[in-house]
Amino acid sequence: MTTVPAAKCDKTSWPPGNKKAKDDCAQELKDTKWKDDLVKVNHDLAKHSQSQAAIFAEQKDMLVAMLDEATMLIDLDNIPEGKREFFEWRQQKVMEKMMKAKAVEAQKKKEEEEKKNKEEEEEEKKIKMKRKKRKKKTKKRVKRRLPPQRKRRSQKQRSRLQKRQLRRRLKDVWRRQRRRNRIDG
Incomplete structure (x- = not known):
């Protein structure tokens, strides 16, 4: 090999x-x-x-x-009696065929319209659902942005807070007076 x-x-x-x-x-x-x-x-x-x-x-x-x-x-008046029955029957068949075709066409048109309407309704439902979702989201956002609710303060807490605020104001007033005295002096 x-x-x-x-x-x-x-x-x-x-x-x-x-x-x-x-x-x-x-x-x-x-x-x-x-x-x-x-x-x-x-x-x-x-x-x-x-x-x-x-x-x-x-x-x-x-x-x-x-x-x-x-x-x-075909003009039935000019045809002999024996052949007339056949052509009448034939014309009747053609008329029935035309009627069936019209009915089928009308049915198709109706189905298309129903389908179109159904699609439009589904689109509207989707749009409504989207709007609802947006509203829910905006409500959630609004809830988040709101400040937390304040609890009621007791009398003791209120008095402390007022004293603190008064001290701050007084400090600001004293600072302004010192600045004026320095500038004037």
């Missing part, structure tokens, strides 16, 4: 004497390429058949519309 050097480990180069391995690798590459090509062809065929089906459906609808129009344009 021969060892493969690290520099020659790619699939394109093989050590001498491995013809079977070369052939297997080449066959595998051909198979994968063939499979990829087959997948691509199938994908292209599917696209083509879809477009053809859409074209055929459109043509069928146009032919049916032309047939209905031709049926409705």
Whole structure:
């Protein structure tokens, strides 16, 4: 058995004497390429058949519309009595078909309006919920900003507070007098 050097480990180069391995690798590459090509062809065929089906459906609808129009344009007064019943029946079928189409269209329109109204109501609910949340947040903020409520002070506490405030005022008055005396003196 021969060892493969690290520099020659790619699939394109093989050590001498491995013809079977070369052939297997080449066959595998051909198979994968063939499979990829087959997948691509199938994908292209599917696209083509879809477009053809859409074209055929459109043509069928146009032919049916032309047939209905031709049926409705037939003047029943000029037709013999035997054929008249068939054409009356045919025109009646076309009229029923038109009525069904109108009913389906009206139903779709009604469903779209209901859906639109429902979406608008949901939007309004969301907006209302957001407003409520904002109001709650602002109320919380207002509550936080309010100063804490003062407790009622006892008579003793009030008198102490008044004395403190009086001392502060007196100190301020004495300081002002000293400043005036210094400036005047």
